[in-house]
Amino acid sequence: MIEFNAEAIYYKTGQPILKDISFTIKQGEIVSLTGASGIGKSTILKIIAGIHKGYDGTLVIPRNSRIAFISQSNCLLPWKTVYNNIVLLKKVEVGQVDKTSAKKLIEDLGLSGLEKQYPLTLSGGQYQRTALGQAFFYEPDIILMDEPFSALDAKTKREIQELFLNLQKQHNITTLFVTHNIDEAEYLGSRIINLEK
Numbered sequence: 001m002i003e004f005n006a007e008a009i010y011y012k013t014g015q016p017i018l019k020d021i022s023f024t025i026k027q028g029e030i031v032s033l034t035g036a037s038g039i040g041k042s043t044i045l046k047i048i049a050g051i052h053k054g055y056d057g058t059l060v061i062p063r064n065s066r067i068a069f070i071s072q073s074n075c076l077l078p079w080k081t082v083y084n085n086i087v088l089l090k091k092v093e094v095g096q097v098d099k100t101s102a103k104k105l106i107e108d109l110g111l112s113g114l115e116k117q118y119p120l121t122l123s124g125g126q127y128q129r130t131a132l133g134q135a136f137f138y139e140p141d142i143i144l145m146d147e148p149f150s151a152l153d154a155k156t157k158r159e160i161q162e163l164f165l166n167l168q169k170q171h172n173i174t175t176l177f178v179t180h181n182i183d184e185a186e187y188l189g190s191r192i193i194n195l196e197k
């Protein structure tokens, strides 16, 4: 569950970028966040992730929530293999990983055989599958997604959207999905929050 109410969102310099924002996302719900370029979509994700503190208001999320963040690029560490990227967050947090469930997830993601490859050698689709694996293997309470599939061609995008929806159905994780694409927002989200000035 995420409850966010803000009178104003701002950066250090200048006027608020957004005013009077209020929304609630229920446990397990996928909500799409849309709006014009530069309106503040990524900033809202950063607020929920705890990275951006510039707002007047309240953010309520369950105590000790684990949050995963997936963006268009830069999710993976280039010096770690596909396998080690997927288990990374869990390993850092828990110290050990269940190899059988890692293998199962890698199979579900269609990444079998690529475990020892490095991110720079992956296609865009393989990269985003690995990023999904990293996020879901962590077993987070919340997933924040910032245009993760925007750079993919239409066919690959649809395949990965399906994978995401299947994983989401299995794990029931509260998800806020930023996209500027209305079709994608409708396809993935059970509701859409559209930001306007």
Ligand SMILES: Nc1ncnc2c1ncn2[C@@H]1O[C@H](COP(=O)(O)OP(=O)(O)OP(=O)(O)O)[C@@H](O)[C@H]1O
Pocket (backbone or CB within 6 Å): 011, 012, 013, 017, 035, 036, 037, 038, 039, 040, 041, 042, 043, 044, 180
């Ligand atoms: N670090 C920063 N310092 C100052 N202003 C910033 C900073 N980051 C973003 N902004 C400004 O805040 C506004 C919102 O940016 P944000 O990246 O949240 O928009 P967005 O809706 O995600 O855009 P896009 O769809 O183009 O990715 C923009 O006007 C941007 O210039």
